[in-house]
Amino acid sequence: MGNGFLFQAVIYLSAAVICVPIAKRFAMGSVLGYLIAGMLIGPFVLGFIGHEGKDIMHFAEFGVVMMLFLIGLELEPAHLWKIRKQIIGVGLSQVLITTAVVMAIGIAASLLWQSALAIGFAFAMSSTAIVLQSLKEKGLMKEPSGEFSFAVLLFQDIAVIPIPAILPLLVFLPITNSIDTHGAGGIEELPKWLQTGAVLAAVGVIVLVGRYAIVPMLRLIAKTHMRELFTASALLIVVAIALLMQQVGLSPALGTFLAGVILANSEFKHELESDLEPFKGLLLGLFFISVGASIDFNLMYAHAGTVAVLTCAVIFIKAIVLFLIGKKAKLSLDQNLIFAIGLSQVGEFAFVLFSFIGSHNILTQEQTDMMMAVTALSMTISPLLLIVLDKWVLPKVRAAKNEQTTKRADRIEERNNVLLVGFGHFGTTLARFLRANGVVATVLDNSSDQVDLLRKMGFNVFYGDATRVDILEAAGAAEASILIIAIDSPETNLEIVKIVKQHFPNLEIMVRSKNRMDTYELLDEGVENIYREHLDTSIRLGVDVMKKLGYRTYSAFRAGQNFIKYDEAALRTLSKNRKDMKVYISDVREQIALQEELLQSDRQIVPSANDHAWDSKEMRDKILEMDNQKKK
Amino acid sequence: MKKVLILFAHPRMEKSRANNTLLKHIPSAANITFHDLYELYPDFNIDVETEKQLLLEHDIIIWQHPFYWYSCPPLMKQWMDMVLEFGWAYGPGGTALKDKIVFNVMTTGGANATYNAEGHNRFTIQEYLRPFEQTAYLCKMKYFPPFLVQGSHRLTDEELQRFSKQYVILLTKMSEGTFEESRMNEIRFLNEICMKPV
The missing domain is CATH 1.20.1530.20 (Na+/H+ antiporter like fold)
Structure with a gap:
């Protein structure tokens, strides 16, 4: 050789x-x-x-x-x-x-x-x-x-x-x-x-x-x-x-x-x-x-x-x-x-x-x-x-940086009971909305160039990795009542959920999720408040499509609301079924299988505008039918 | 000439034969505004400023709605709660709507005969409409008798056409100002002044 x-x-x-x-x-x-x-x-x-x-x-x-x-x-x-x-x-x-x-x-x-x-x-x-x-x-x-x-x-x-x-x-x-x-x-x-x-x-x-x-x-x-x-x-x-x-x-x-x-x-x-x-x-x-x-x-x-x-x-x-x-x-x-x-x-x-x-x-x-x-x-x-x-x-270095924030927060006697992790597009919109309504969340993010800017805008920003217990602690996780996890990566979100469940069991977790698969994982962790980022938006678009096709706005709106409710319920049902599935099914195949199951259940219970609320036609048909019977 | 504002509230328009027919007959005139509340505010989040502005721009306000459980659909009530503000529509300095005319245009499933002490609805339409009347009173508005399409469940197409024609007459009279205000105390329903063509 x-x-x-x-x-x-x-x-x-x-x-x-x-x-x-x-x-x-x-x-x-x-x-x-x-x-x-x-x-x-x-x-x-x-x-x-x-x-x-x-x-x-x-x-x-x-x-x-x-x-x-x-x-x-x-x-x-x-x-x-x-x-x-x-x-x-x-x-x-x-x-x-x-x-x-x-x-x-x-x-x-x-x-x-x-x-x-x-x-x-x-x-x-x-x-x-x-x-x-x-x-x-x-x-x-x-x-x-x-x-x-x-x-x-x-x-x-x-x-x-x-x-x-x-x-x-x-x-x-x-x-x-x-x-x-x-x-x-x-x-x-x-x-x-x-x-x-x-x-x-x-x-x-x-x-x-x-x-x-x-x-x-x-x-x-x-x-x-x-x-x-x-x-x-x-x-x-x-x-x-x-x-x-x-x-x-x-x-x-x-x-x-x-x-x-x-x-x-x-x-x-x-x-x-x-x-x-x-x-x-x-x-x-x-x-x-x-x-x-x-x-x-x-x-x-x-x-x-x-x-x-x-x-x-x-x-x-x-x-x-x-x-x-x-x-x-x-x-x-x-x-x-x-x-x-x-x-x-x-x-x-x-x-x-x-x-x-x-x-x-x-x-x-x-x-x-x-x-x-x-x-x-x-x-x-x-x-x-x-x-x-x-x-x-x-x-x-980062701890020292955070200490300044803590000191400042103490000085103005401000204790935020909402902690927001992740300040991307999702987190920004969320924080803006909350702040517009007087809820100033403490923000935790690991992109340091944003930190100074956000501080100037009046946010309490901590710079650091939210998967670390000491950083969460420094940001006030022990005193906060709500933790919002809004990071882009589902893996990181899941990791934080696990850490928080272990170290801060009293903190209410509200978490952003990307799709069904990571939602299932969050459900498995026992998280109740899960927000699939695409759900409301896609339904909202669908409602507008219905409007443009000539449906009454209120009916389309209710159909959208109902679908979200139904989808959330279906998600939880399927999550239970999923646990019973055999483990060898790969992620992709699992996803297809679940998708199929979902579409089938859609066909069975379509939560659309076809409910009976305010349906005067149905009432009228019934009355006319009764009238006819009386005549006979 | 008067400016007429039709405030319309129906949560399920696509299923309502009577209201669909009535709406089709609304004359397209520059001084008649049709304002569809369920279409605009499906989330019940009423834009109060827009609504107030609209009221200021008109002389005659029509509450058009089906008569559900002896009242209006909830969005109409929401509209009243939100738009008729204290200090603007009523109360000290609340004179924005003073002397404007307001009345209900309603479709009822039951026939008129059922709305009296002997009928199974036990009270008259006027009695049921007291809250509207009193609202108008507080807002210093003139409350006219209602225009009714009753017994809508059993109406034939011809009968419905007749009601629609009455409605056209009503809207024409209102928008042209060719109605006698003094008669409003004598009549029970506005339909009575719409029997023959103008």
């Missing part, structure tokens, strides 16, 4: 399959799982793979390219334009300040200013792969921390374009003319003005092709109804753009990102997303594994102290710079911490840059290796730091 392809594939895949679920189980996120898998199979622990890890890393970097294409797909041009100030303001200051600080320290440590600058640049970069993957997993992309992180990463991707071009000019041109010696093709051989022209032309090509060629092509391919052909086209788009970008010396990630943004408005958006998602996931996983495998434990052992100090210093410096930038941009403390710690590692681009620097003998081989070790180590440590942040720091 040896080191055949299949053997390698088995090693990588099994490492991933074993380590990632374990990491997830301990709430460490997939990134850390892959990194650990890489370390385990790497040359220094189990030795399944040797130093080819670095080559695999280059290949797997393509996962980052794909990820940016997918991110582009989710970002419409208008939105990108909206965050341009963040990208330039926050991104530029992060790159410049971090580079400057690292460079200053490098010079103080008696490095050549050129190498100090190069190291500074390399360390300023963060890992797009790690950060975006973690943010997505935690659902933070839409939060301020997520948006800021994204802006910084995007700017870094733009910034790496000139760095390989500038660095040799700046650093090496006065010494040697080495830049020409490795120009093995591509546009580096062209004169400068032509290079610039080529870059602009490439961007133009992407925009034009994205606008006018890709969508018609995809339409044609979609017509063939061959799924694999569509997948192939999706891959072709990404690979072709990456190639074009490489030819003109631009970052492939940036090019595919641009293409993604252009295709964000097309009808194939979701199709492309679902086709590329598995490739992206696998390649990113491979990338993280190869990062883990490339960590040189021998070197680290030999220079344990230096590597440790350097790694800590880099993370510390990056985090502080980011934190100050976040603070200046008025991020709230908790969001700022996520932003600063999240981006504190050194990114994958540093590997490329260090091997570049190393090949020009500006640093000794040992120094280069050490810098690479620091990079890899920082990539491993930052997910751990995020866990620490998530588990121990953020709850305290």
